[in-house]
Amino acid sequence: xxxxxxxxxxxxxxxxxxxxxxxxxxxxxxxxxxxxxxxxxxxxxxxxxxxxxxxxxxxxxxxxxxxxxxxxxxxxxxxxxxxxxxxxxxxxxxxxxxxxxxxxxxxxxxxxxxxxxxxxxxxxxxxxxxxxxxxxxxxxxxxxxxxxxxxxxxxxxxxxxxxxxxxxxxxxxxxxxxxxxxxxxxxxxxxxxxxxxxxxxxxxxxxxxxxxxxxxxxxxxxxxxxxxxxxxxxxxxxxxxxxxxxxxxxxxxxxxxxxxxxxxxxxxxxxxxxxxxxxxxxxxxxxxxxxxxxxxxxxxxxxxxxxxxxxxxxxxxxxxxxxxxxxxxxxxxxxxxxxxxxxxxxxxxxxxxxxxxxxxxxxxxxxxxxxxxxxxxxxxxxxxxxxxxxxxxxxxxxxxxxxxxxxxxxxxxxxxxxxxxxxxxxxxxxxxxxxxxxxxxxxxxxxxxxxxxxxxxxxxxxxxxxxxxxxxxxxxxxxxxxxxxxxxxxxxxxxxxxxxxxxxxxxxxxxxxxxxxxxxxxxxxxxxxxxxxxxxxxxxxxxxxxxxxxxxxxxxxxxxxxxxxxxxxxxxxxxxxxxxxxxxxxxxxxxxxxxxxxxxxxxxxxxxxxxxxxxxxxxxxxxxxxxxxxxxxxxxxxxxxxxxxxxxxxxxxxxxxxxxxxxxxxxxxxxxxxxxxxxxxxxxxxxxxxxxxxxxxxxxxxxxxxxxxxxxxxxxxxxxxx
Ligand code: BGC
Numbered sequence: 076x077x078x079x080x081x082x083x084x085x086x087x088x089x090x091x092x093x094x095x096x097x098x099x100x101x102x103x104x105x106x107x108x109x110x111x112x113x114x115x116x117x118x119x120x121x122x123x124x125x126x127x128x129x130x131x132x133x134x135x136x137x138x139x140x141x142x143x144x145x146x147x148x149x150x151x152x153x154x155x156x157x158x159x160x161x162x163x164x165x166x167x168x169x170x171x172x173x174x175x176x177x178x179x180x181x182x183x184x185x186x187x188x189x190x191x192x193x194x195x196x197x198x199x200x201x202x203x204x205x206x207x208x209x210x211x212x213x214x215x216x217x218x219x220x221x222x223x224x225x226x227x228x229x230x231x232x233x234x235x236x237x238x239x240x241x242x243x244x245x246x247x248x249x250x251x252x253x254x255x256x257x258x259x260x261x262x263x264x265x266x267x268x269x270x271x272x273x274x275x276x277x278x279x280x281x282x283x284x285x286x287x288x289x290x291x292x293x294x295x296x297x298x299x300x301x302x303x304x305x306x307x308x309x310x311x312x313x314x315x316x317x318x319x320x321x322x323x324x325x326x327x328x329x330x331x332x333x334x335x336x337x338x339x340x341x342x343x344x345x346x347x348x349x350x351x352x353x354x355x356x357x358x359x360x361x362x363x364x365x366x367x368x369x370x371x372x373x374x375x376x377x378x379x380x381x382x383x384x385x386x387x388x389x390x391x392x393x394x395x396x397x398x399x400x401x402x403x404x405x406x407x408x409x410x411x412x413x414x415x416x417x418x419x420x421x422x423x424x425x426x427x428x429x430x431x432x433x434x435x436x437x438x439x440x441x442x443x444x445x446x447x448x449x450x451x452x453x454x455x456x457x458x459x460x461x462x463x464x465x466x467x468x469x470x471x472x473x474x475x476x477x478x479x480x481x482x483x484x485x486x487x488x489x490x491x492x493x494x495x496x497x498x499x500x501x502x503x504x505x506x507x508x509x510x511x512x513x514x515x516x517x518x519x520x521x522x523x524x525x526x527x528x529x530x531x532x533x534x535x536x537x538x539x540x541x542x543x544x545x546x547x548x549x550x551x552x553x554x555x556x557x558x559x560x561x562x563x564x565x566x567x568x569x570x571x572x573x574x575x576x577x578x579x580x581x582x583x584x585x586x587x588x589x590x591x592x593x594x595x596x597x598x599x600x601x602x603x604x605x606x607x608x609x610x611x612x613x614x615x616x617x618x619x620x621x622x623x624x625x626x627x628x629x630x631x632x633x634x635x636x637x638x639x640x641x642x643x644x645x646x647x648x649x650x651x652x653x654x655x656x657x658x659x660x661x662x663x664x665x666x667x668x669x670x671x672x673x674x675x676x677x678x679x680x681x682x683x684x685x686x687x688x689x690x691x692x693x694x695x696x697x698x699x700x701x702x703x704x705x706x707x708x709x710x711x712x713x714x715x716x717x718x719x720x721x722x723x724x725x726x727x728x729x730x731x732x733x734x735x736x737x738x739x740x741x742x743x744x745x746x747x748x749x750x751x752x753x754x755x756x757x758x759x760x761x762x763x764x765x766x767x768x769x770x771x772x773x774x775x776x777x778x779x780x781x782x783x784x785x786x787x788x789x790x791x792x793x794x795x796x797x
Contacts (some may be wrong), residue, residue: 076414081405083560085398087156093401094383095130098342099163099374102137103220104128107149108282109142114212118375127380129153133161133207134403135263135343135374136482138209140421143204158416161408163207163340165481166246166258167226168192170199172435172605173478176582177212177238179446179601181228181626182676184717184739186241186534192786193245195438197258199430204421206411208258209307211242214267216627217637220274222550225582225602226479227269229626230639230673233736236297243301251304252412252499255420258678259411262298263307266324266341267291274636276551280311285601285729287313290762297331298604301312304407305338308370310345317352319345320364330369340372347376358382366392371400436606443603443610445715449677450587456574457596458617458679459534461505464534467497468511468525469539469564471580479582479602480547489605489619493538493578496608507531512543517560522567529568533700535575536615537594538563543602546582554584555633562589569593578611587670599623617679622715622741624676625782628669635665638787640673643734674719674736674784681712681748684718684789687781693794696758696772703753704781708744717741720754721788727773728765734785754781761795772797 076084085093102108104123114121129150137143143162151162166176173181174192183189193210200208213235216224239262248257267287271278275536280602282291298580306329308315318324319341329335346365347354355364362378363386371667373379386392402504406764412419412621429435449457471477473494478485492507500743511525529535539561545552551681558560566589568575576596579585580603591597598621613619630638645660649667683706690701720738724731756779761772774797 076409081402081409084156084405085402088401090384090387090397092130092156093397094380095127096126096132096158096401097372097379098131098134098377099133099372099373100128100131101135102142102146104131105134105146105150106153107146108137109145109270121377122256123391124379127377131160133163133372135299136164137162137206138164138203140202140204140423140426143421144418145757151417152639158405159408159413161207161404161413162205163209163261164200165210165483166196166200166205166208167210167212167481168479169439169482169485169604170203171195171430171484171486172439173482174439174604175224175443175446175478175604176625177228178225179603180442180584181234181238182448182601182623183442183445184234184624184741185442185445186237188445189238189788190241190245192442193242193440195435197246198661199435200258201256201420201427202422202429204418205258206413206419207261207305208246208353209261209263210246211239211260211298212263213239213298214264214269214393215291217267217639219555219584219627219630220551220553220633220636221269221271221580222276222546222552223269223548224584224627225546230628231626231641231736232293234626239294239298242301243298247302247304255412259304259407260298261305261307261340262295262303264309265295265306266309266313266318266328268311270307272294273532274551277310280313282315285764285766285768288768299333299335303337304410305340306335308339308341308345310342312347312352315377317345317349317354319370320349320354320361320368322368326369336403338371338407339369341370341374343374345701346370346373346375346378359386361441362386362398366396366400367371369401406556408671431605437795439604440606440610440613443607444619446601446603446615446623447611447614447621448599448624449621449673450599451591451595452627452677453595457576457598459576459615461501461616463533463583464505464531465497465501465507466528466535467494467506467508468528468535469537470510470512470561471538471540471578472510475746476543477580477607478543478604480543480550485605491606491608493608496612499609500612510566512560515558516530517563522564524779525564526567529571529573532573533609535573537564537568537569537575537577537591538580539577540580541582543582546641549581553633555583555630556588557585557590565590567592576615584627586630586632588632591670616667617712620679620712620714621676622678623670624674624716624717626673628673629671631665631668631670635667635669638669641735643730644733672784672786675786676784678714680708680712680714682708682714682716682744682783684782687789687791689779689791689793690794692797694758695796696755700756701753702756702779702781703751704789705749705751706744707743707749708746713745715741716783718752719782719784721785722756722761723778723780724761724773725764725776725778727763731763734780758795
């Protein structure tokens with residue numbers, strides 16, 4: 076339809092019909108759904124009449140071409156003007172072919188594969204009838220107690236922004252109307268949901284606007300600049316006001332300052348949650364605050380349908396606000412081509428062919444192996460020699476709980492366990508498998524069986540971790556060590572003095588005491604997705620050389636949290652030349668540094684960094700500086716290295732971080748091969764938010780660092796002259 080026709084359509088709509096567009100409900104409310112009427116628990120209290128349902132604008136969490144076709148068909152009969160429904164769902168790291176969790180994808184530093192994974196997820200989702208995905212989640216995360224760190228690509232705003240763009244491109248493509256294999260994206264959770272106090276989900280977020288702009292907002296902005304069609308509000312407060320009723324954030328900043336003209340959707344129930352937050356007395360006031368703030372779609376509560384009409388008729392809310400919101404939703408439907416084809420993309424035949432196809436499985440296997448991070452490899456115990464006899468022990472030895480949270484369509488039975496991956500490589504005769512313990516409990520019998528198996532083996536692989544419910548939404552934990560049952564198993568096996576490798580399956584950085592000091596090698600596999608077992612086997616046997624690098628620091632212990640590489644120096648930094656022994660910023664009982672820092676990850680080969688050079692030692696806003704370094708593969712096998720560029724502004728108007736990632740390049744090097752890697756630095760990259768929120772650079776001295784991670788770097792100084 077032409078834009079003008081959409082405006083005409085709006086004019087034909089009654090106020091109830093317009094308000095209906097602003098509501099989103101789950102399938103059981105819709106007559107065409109196979110779940111119709113299964114409305115229990117809190118949903119039953121919503122008391123939603125058929126009249127409301129027939130005007131509703133969108134559906135959350137429906138799946139499958141047949142189901143979605145049926146809901147849409149029925150709805151088109153019931154809706155007076157035949158306005159099609161929008162189908163939205165959380166297709167985050169895959170639809171049925173599940174990719175590694177986003178935090179793992181962050182560790183790949185591979186933007187092309189991240190984009191490809193989103194493209195595949197979009198294709199599987201689109202042929203199954205979905206139009207919009209609630210992704211990418213780009214919340215910056217610094218606290219591994221928060222279970223949702225698994226949904227983010229990590230602790231750095233630059234890296235997150237790059238992944239945000241890649242995911243939006245992959246999911247959305249260039250032209251939603253003419254490419255029915257793509258999904259519109261909804262960037263979330265705006266804003267700063269990743270910084271809840273104490274790492275407790277849904278908790279208060281408290282930070283200065285300067286900090287918000289500097290660290291937390293860039294990735295949302297990057298997703299919008301890449302064209303994301305929707306934004307989801309966060310559950311938390313931003314400067315004392317819940318995001319969902321925060322006019323300054325949603326209208327002044329997002330719409331007016333950034334010019335976002337797409338659809339804003341609340342998070343699940345977040346409009347009504349303005350009441351327990353304590354900024355709305357009742358549903359009516361919640362509706363008032365949300366519409367004023369610019370929330371277009373209310374997800375799963377009914378403050379709008381119950382109160383918006385009265386608020387408008389009594390003159391408390393301008394009708395214009397309703398018209399604008401409804402128009403934006405209709406425009407999105409139009410951009411997706413739904414008025415021409417309400418069954419956009421869905422195709423029962425293709426659904427069977429593309430979902431979990433060989434091609435999709437190959438793609439997730441590749442990304443999973445690139446997302447694994449080799450944290451430790453004492454005595455080069457890895458890769459394993461295939462002639463060795465293996466005892467595979469641990470609760471993840473043959474667990475198919477490897478898809479991770481937010482994989483609701485993922486079929487665990489289609490997942491390749493580590494046992495399966497190893498059996499394909501080794502056959503049965505060199506592999507003994509024992510559970511050893513449950514994730515959170517252990518019996519003497521389990522332990523004894525495991526020890527007998529371990530005694531017979533040349534090499535022991537411990538498959539340990541957290542089950543998928545221990546992270547994800549509402550998955551906060553105060554203890555981020557492995558459960559005691561597993562630590563006991565590690566301790567016992569360690570007593571044998573045999574070569575031991577730990578493979579970890581989990582959704583957050585862990586405190587690895589009791590593991591890293593008691594096993595020779597650690598491979599962080601995260602929740603690796605459908606092809607996990609094969610991808611890990613590829614690495615354990617050297618068919619793939621590990622190349623993942625942490626995108627979130629692993630703390631020394633939970634007491635350091637939040638611990639992140641781009642912190643401030645403080646007035647009393649540890650290790651300064653004139654530092655006293657006691658009166659410096661430090662812990663008395665643990666180091667300040669993370670156990671494994673941001674950017675860290677080992678390879679089976681080694682790389683040297685030499686000849687770091689700057690093209691000039693001064694730059695002005697009109698020119699640029701080139702930083703170059705020669706990276707050489709000094710080992711015996713080919714490998715991939717992620718060369719990282721950091722900058723520090725030594726003196727600012729406000730304190731600047733000790734390092735900030737400004738660029739990275741992935742290179743492949745054959746044994747003995749070397750490459751010259753060059754980065755550009757411009758004045759623009761040196762800008763930051765000042766105390767008056769102006770975004771500019773300061774004249775003065777900077778330090779530029781290059782290296783394989785955020786700690787082991789070489790540096791050179793330069794000056795900016797303005
Ligand atoms: C989550 C969102 C998600 C939504 C819909 C909420 O609980 O916070 O990330 O998109 O549910 O499933």
